[in-house]
Amino acid sequence: MTTIAIVFHSRFGHTGVQAEAVRRGAASAPTAEVLLVSVDDYEHAWEAIDAADAIVFGTPTYMAGPSAPFKAFLDATSGRWAQQLWKDKIAAGFTNSGGVNGDKLATLQALSLFAMQHGMVWVGLGLLPGSFESVGDLNRLGSFLGAMAHSPADATPEIAPGSGDLATAEYLGRRVATAAARWMDARAPIEVAS
């Protein structure tokens, strides 16, 4: 069994829908146990996050980076950073924003650099770009570092992100769960014949 923690922020609900899609994807892997943590509750979830084999970070893009509540969570991990407590855990990220581009890449870069500071092992999306014209296409926004989703300012969380972006988030969740299972297996102690 591998455990996947998904820590996310969502003020208006759109990134929450994306986080739920990541959860569905991770939970579809046969050996995964998945925990969804809103940053509103992270202070009560440290033990579970520390125990996870993989942590997926998700935040809306606000002012070209992670939102302030999500950044507060990232900053609150500095004690863990000092002890390298999360070293060698699998990490991945996703973001959602109002603009088609909206500088989402800057957010994923911030999340991946954060994971590197912790000595984590970053898992990218692993998908070729889909067709933007087809709303149902996997990776229609053409991201490599993590999953992106687009929620126009006038669209409610019931209709945005769209089906392709949610399928992409699901894909990332399943990929992380699979990678974590392989990684944990590979890290199993080597038995030496006596």
Ligand SMILES: Cc1cc2nc3c(=O)[nH]c(=O)nc-3n(C[C@H](O)[C@H](O)[C@H](O)COP(=O)(O)O)c2cc1C
């Ligand atoms: C303070 C603030 C800053 C924002 N900055 C950006 C931005 O830099 N790029 C962008 O595309 N959208 C930006 N947006 C739009 C949000 O990313 C978008 O509304 C997103 O769907 C919000 O996610 P949520 O519903 O999970 O809170 C911003 C919104 C707010 C409130």
